[in-house]
Amino acid sequence: MRFPFPVAAEIPLYLAPMAGVSESPFRRLCRRHGADVVVTEFLSAEGIRRENPATVDKLRFGEDERPIGVQIFGADPQAMGDAAAFVTDVFQPEFVDINFGCPVKKVVKRNGGSGCLKDLGLVADIIRAVSRSTHLPVTVKTRSGWSEETRDPVGIALHMQDAGAKAFTLHARTRTQMYTGHARWEEIAAVVDALDVPVIGNGDIKTPEDVVRMQRMTGCAAVMVGRGSFGQPWIFDQAKALLRGEPMPATPAVEQRFAIALDHARMVEAYEVDPVGAAIEFRKHLGWYAKGLPNSADLRRKLHAVKSFGEVEGIFGDYLTRLQRGDFGDAPTGADDSSELESAAA
Ligand SMILES: Cc1cc2nc3c(=O)[nH]c(=O)nc-3n(C[C@H](O)[C@H](O)[C@H](O)COP(=O)(O)O)c2cc1C
Structure with a gap:
């Protein structure tokens, strides 16, 4: 067509x-x-x-x-x-x-x-x-x-x-x-x-x-x-x-997912004139990036309080350290939870 x-x-x-x-x-x-x-x-x-x-x-x-x-x-x-x-x-x-x-x-x-x-x-x-x-x-x-x-x-x-x-x-x-x-x-x-x-x-x-x-x-x-x-x-x-009938690329694991979220954050920072307002507006995206991850409730609570993009990097870094230490058990690390996505948009 x-x-x-x-x-x-x-x-x-x-x-x-x-x-x-x-x-x-x-x-x-x-x-x-x-x-x-x-x-x-x-x-x-x-x-x-x-x-x-x-x-x-x-x-x-x-x-x-x-x-x-x-x-x-x-x-x-x-x-x-x-x-x-x-x-x-x-x-x-x-x-x-x-x-x-x-x-x-x-x-x-x-x-x-x-x-x-x-x-x-x-x-x-x-x-x-x-x-x-x-x-x-x-x-x-x-x-x-x-x-x-x-x-x-x-x-x-x-x-x-x-x-x-x-x-x-x-x-x-x-x-x-x-x-x-x-x-x-x-x-x-x-x-x-x-x-x-x-x-x-x-x-x-x-x-x-x-x-x-x-x-x-x-x-x-x-x-x-x-x-x-x-x-x-x-x-x-x-x-x-x-x-195209080709194999599906893997869903990014947590580290890659955070890298993409930070890439997104940097673009927002460069585009918006009010950095604090932009970081606050960006919280919803951060919540979506964190969905379905192990211990995500705690991660989202922290992300939903950020007032600057700098804080995001720190929160992601701490989370990855704890994940690698095994603090969250052996829960899956890349799974998407579409039911949560649905409720987020309702
Ligand atoms: C947060 C939000 C904002 C939307 N804003 C618009 C809009 O500005 N213009 C529009 O045509 N549709 C808008 N929609 C509808 C979407 O474009 C789309 O038609 C709808 O979400 C159904 O598609 P989906 O099931 O893939 O989400 C909006 C939907 C959402 C969830």
Whole structure:
């Protein structure tokens, strides 16, 4: 399936847009560990067109993140078009993605995100307005419907394709479901059958094996990984190998895992202007990196109190010394605990 922008992989792996997580340093890290395409967290069209400094700041990205999409949300077609024009002129990403999936109350109450799903006429107006305002491909990300009663992923997808969407990402849950229940992968398969444009499958990928299962079950052109990347960016490299029919690279052992976490921390330190705020914000990532490790409750408690990146190195060093001394018994050292990952994202 031809993508609307150049991408090397046969079945590209996307890092999902995630507010507060898929920021520039994490996007770069995931690109280094095998993600083929990244997307910014959702950004308000009003904030962009008014050049709100906090919003514009989140538009910064490095060349090593490309191909990258900037995701925008809003319910006013004119504002969405203006935002797309600004993003195109100033930042030149590979594509502009429209968020029609966000379930958060503050957003849907103004008809942004999945709120738009209640008015498909408005959805089409937004896609057309954005497409008129940029020469870049315009893609969309949405859910299966607003509620169980109005669940209609194929109808929604065809409507968005007709309005000009050049690729379609489905998180196969409704807005009312938020993050409960399961993503219905059979809905992704139905949309793949119905559309001419590439479909990106999304929802409940927790392991590299899940990537292969989703792709085989649905025939989707690409797979998007969200919460499954938390604390384990190497999931992309592992999934890639499996998709190619090659043996899966081993899950990094504790020492390598800490080295990757520190690499991530250094990128955050270089990117953010407020070092204390950045270290505090980074605590959630540290918690995810520590999940499933022996004696992880104690490790996480320490990591959740850090106020500087320097402290992290010390905590990791102490932990490794104790691990090597055998203080934690002979518990496994590299196992991932996906049930913990799930609860972290709920
Ligand atoms: C913390 C968090 C923030 C998110 N922010 C966004 C966002 O900004 N834009 C968006 O389209 N989806 C957002 N999502 C939804 C994800 O992109 C994805 O659709 C969802 O998590 C399902 O995929 P997963 O099961 O692989 O996590 C967010 C999800 C999480 C957990």
